[in-house]
Amino acid sequence: MYIHQRKDWTKFTWDAEVITPLLGEVRHKQGKILGVMQGLGFRLQEETVLKTLTLDVVKSSEIEGEQLNPEQVRSSIARRLGIEIAGAVAAERNVEGVVEMLLDATQRYDEPLSDDRLFGWHAALFPTGRSGMYKIKTAAWRDDAMQVTSGPMGKETVHFEAPSAEKVPAEMKAFLDWFNANQDIDPVLKAAFAHLWFVTIHPFDDGNGRITRAITDMQLARADQSKQRFYSMSAQIQADRKTYYEILESTQKGDLDITPWLTWFLECLLHSMAQTDETIAATLKRARFWETHRTTDFNPRQQKILHLLLDDFFGKLTVSKYAKITKVSTDTSLRDIQDLMGKGILEQEGSGRATSYKLIH
DSSP, X not given: OXXXXXXXXXXXXXXXXXXXXXXXXXXXXXXXXXXXXXXXXHHHHHHHHHHXXXXXXXXXXXXXXXXXOHHHHHHHHHHHHTOOOTTOOOOOHHHHHHHHHHHHHHHTTTSOXXXXXXXXXXXXXXXXXXXXXXXXXXXXXXXXXXXXXXXXXXXXXXXEEOOOGGGHXXXXXXXXXXXXXXXXXXXXXXXXXXXXXXXXXXXXXXXXXXXXXXXXXXXXXXXXXXXXXXXXXHHHHHHTHHHHHHHHHHHHTSXXXXXXXXXXXXXXXXXXXXXXXXXXXXXXXXXXXHHHTTTOOOOHHHHHHXXXXXXXXXXXXXXXXXXXXXXXXXXXXXXXXXXHHHTTSEEXXXXXXGOEEEEOO
16 A cells, blocks of 8 residues: 555654754754854855856756756856856756756745646656657646666566555645645644655656655745755755655655655765865865956866866866867867966876866866
8 A cells, every 4th residue: 555545644643752853953064054154244155156057957857767968057057046157058948948947946935836837847847758769748737657676678667656546636736735735733844744745756758867856845944934046955855766666666656654755865865965075175276266256267178167167177187178169179278277287277187098187276
């Protein structure tokens, strides 16, 4: 029996002795982060929020197996929030849709969540009305059965079966009434309940996971009482994806005592908050770099590479990689790199075919 088949299935219970200390730790860490961010100054806050939201969008899509271009995501978020960045690029329609959904959830966190608003998110996720090659029903509740499966066709393992389609409208009305009402419950715990509740209903043909995480971010913004996001729950879920699916499956097949789910959720949240320290350190490093070199002349290609090196550059910088990223010849790339070396920005590592370059710290 799945939990949604139980009588009064949303009357969750939990062990307060287990959950209360964890919740206290989350709230303490939450306060520290907000305090540190308030002391950073407006520009550094902007950079940290931009990095966090970019990570959230990219990783939430990765969980579903979709790889988005981080530069397009970053540019789309910056444009919508009015943040000026160097090297902005145009974003594809599917990127714009995911960004639009997350920003609507986090920047308008204090507004009611409605079926019409959720339909708008769903339409933004699937602007062509298709999921990959398959046509799906968009901006409306599903009208078919929904199973979560894995394995080869014909030999699938059923991990979960959602409520039947005819129950979805009533289930969603109950969820939205609860989500929009004020309860005598900590708002962080409410985020955990909302995540489990919505993903169990699975009301859409596709995109349920991404919308679940957007709702979670919305409720966490309510818990923070802030539009500014400084930690990414989706990034931590992606890092621990196997356990995430295991705990969801076991909870949906269990009873109404959801202590294990709440424990996992709060620990995941703590891990995501711990990553904020690294994000802040990286933001300060970038700020110091650009302040030190505020009078140094860089061409647009060099600016693009430096932004990547100061952020999350994958692997080592080589002449060929520089050329590929900036779409110029290897001769032009080598000249750019030698210019940066002459300015004391880069230094060479290795020689011959193993030659690469790194920032001088």
